[in-house]
Amino acid sequence: MQNAADVTQLIGNTPLLYLRQASERTGCHIFGKAEFMNPGGSVKDRTALGIIRAAEAAHELKPGGRIVEGTAGNTGIGLTLLANALGYKSSVVMPMTQSKEKIDALELLGADLHLVPATSYSEPGHYIHTAQRLAQKYAATEPQGAIWARQFDNLANSAIHRDTTGQEIWRQTEGGVDGFICSVGTGGTLAGVSTALKAHNENIVIGIADPSGASLYHYFTDGEIKPSPGTSIMEGIGINHITDNVAQARVDVAFTISDEEALPCVFDLLQHEGLCLGGSAGVNIAGAIRLAEQLGPGHTIVTILCDYGTRYQSKLFNPVFLHNKGLPVPTWLDI
Ligand code: PMP
Numbered sequence: 001m002q003n004a005a006d007v008t009q010l011i012g013n014t015p016l017l018y019l020r021q022a023s024e025r026t027g028c029h030i031f032g033k034a035e036f037m038n039p040g041g042s043v044k045d046r047t048a049l050g051i052i053r054a055a056e057a058a059h060e061l062k063p064g065g066r067i068v069e070g071t072a073g074n075t076g077i078g079l080t081l082l083a084n085a086l087g088y089k090s091s092v093v094m095p096m097t098q099s100k101e102k103i104d105a106l107e108l109l110g111a112d113l114h115l116v117p118a119t120s121y122s123e124p125g126h127y128i129h130t131a132q133r134l135a136q137k138y139a140a141t142e143p144q145g146a147i148w149a150r151q152f153d154n155l156a157n158s159a160i161h162r163d164t165t166g167q168e169i170w171r172q173t174e175g176g177v178d179g180f181i182c183s184v185g186t187g188g189t190l191a192g193v194s195t196a197l198k199a200h201n202e203n204i205v206i207g208i209a210d211p212s213g214a215s216l217y218h219y220f221t222d223g224e225i226k227p228s229p230g231t232s233i234m235e236g237i238g239i240n241h242i243t244d245n246v247a248q249a250r251v252d253v254a255f256t257i258s259d260e261e262a263l264p265c266v267f268d269l270l271q272h273e274g275l276c277l278g279g280s281a282g283v284n285i286a287g288a289i290r291l292a293e294q295l296g297p298g299h300t301i302v303t304i305l306c307d308y309g310t311r312y313q314s315k316l317f318n319p320v321f322l323h324n325k326g327l328p329v330p331t332w333l334d335i
Pocket of ligand 1: 044073190280
């Protein structure tokens with residue numbers, strides 16, 4: 001029997017799930033790492049744990065101290081449940097455009113939640129800069145102090161993916177993985193997994209699946225930081241500046257994935273394979289299909305199933321919202 005002494009031990013060691021339709025369509029073996037099975041429901045629990053453990057080791061995070069972070073939601077959820085488990089406090093700054101379900105989850109967990117308007121990164125009111133200022137304020141006013149988790153530029157983020165996610169993928173495929181692809185929010189997953197896999201085998205092809213309107217497709221294709229055309233409703237991914245974590249990523253091939261391409265992957269998986277995933281997983285699966293088509297039949301490709309779809313029910317599975325955006329609607333929900 002496998003037992004866990006506390007919630008930290010429920011993080012990671014997620015299974016690789018065979019993605020039947022994507023595999024049959026391409027003649028490849030496509031697997032998704034079931035990160036939605038982490039206790040906070042997303043891939044970001046690993047990041048939260050990695051950042052906390054690094055801050056403890058550096059004696060920056062003191063017992064009872066506060067962890068402050070700017071997040072699209074999932075890192076905040078991971079940090080807050082770990083703060084509860086390990087005796088810290090958490091403050092989360094999040095753009096108010098993120099899904100209601102993530103806001104509800106953060107309130108339920110007891111985070112000190114600050115919702116700010118969505119602005120561009122260059123503006124001082126951006127959620128990342130707001131989190132930095134809030135951390136400085138708490139550090140100066142609270143006796144146990146505070147840290148800013150800094151997931152975008154904190155290399156403890158990619159390090160935990162290198163040491164856990166990447167090694168798990170290598171072991172779970174028995175060294176047979178030919179390609180890995182995922183989208184980017186901070187770049188922690190892509191940087192960590194690509195570094196780990198390339199260290200095992202330099203020939204493993206690493207791809208990035210970038211949503212419409214984000215700038216990393218161009219960055220990895222022609223070195224220019226320039227947004228691709230269009231926009232995306234997908235949350236937690238799609239950035240327009242180069243984070244310290246992205247700078248560590250080893251990328252061979254880049255694709256732009258539109259919402260029109262990603263959403264059917266989410267809907268088909270739900271309807272025919274029984275799994276309801278969030279939008280970034282759809283971008284990742286669409287990216288895995290593109291990479292499979294490029295590599296040809298017979299290859300083994302791994303991607304990330306970042307979080308569960310109920311976290312976005314009011315958007316991704318809301319026919320009115322989808323209709324208004326001109327996006328595909330699941331047939332069984334159509335009005
Ligand atoms: N998918 C979702 C739903 C996320 O919340 C995030 C993190 N913001 C990602 C993907 C991207 O992961 P990373 O930060 O490691 O690039």
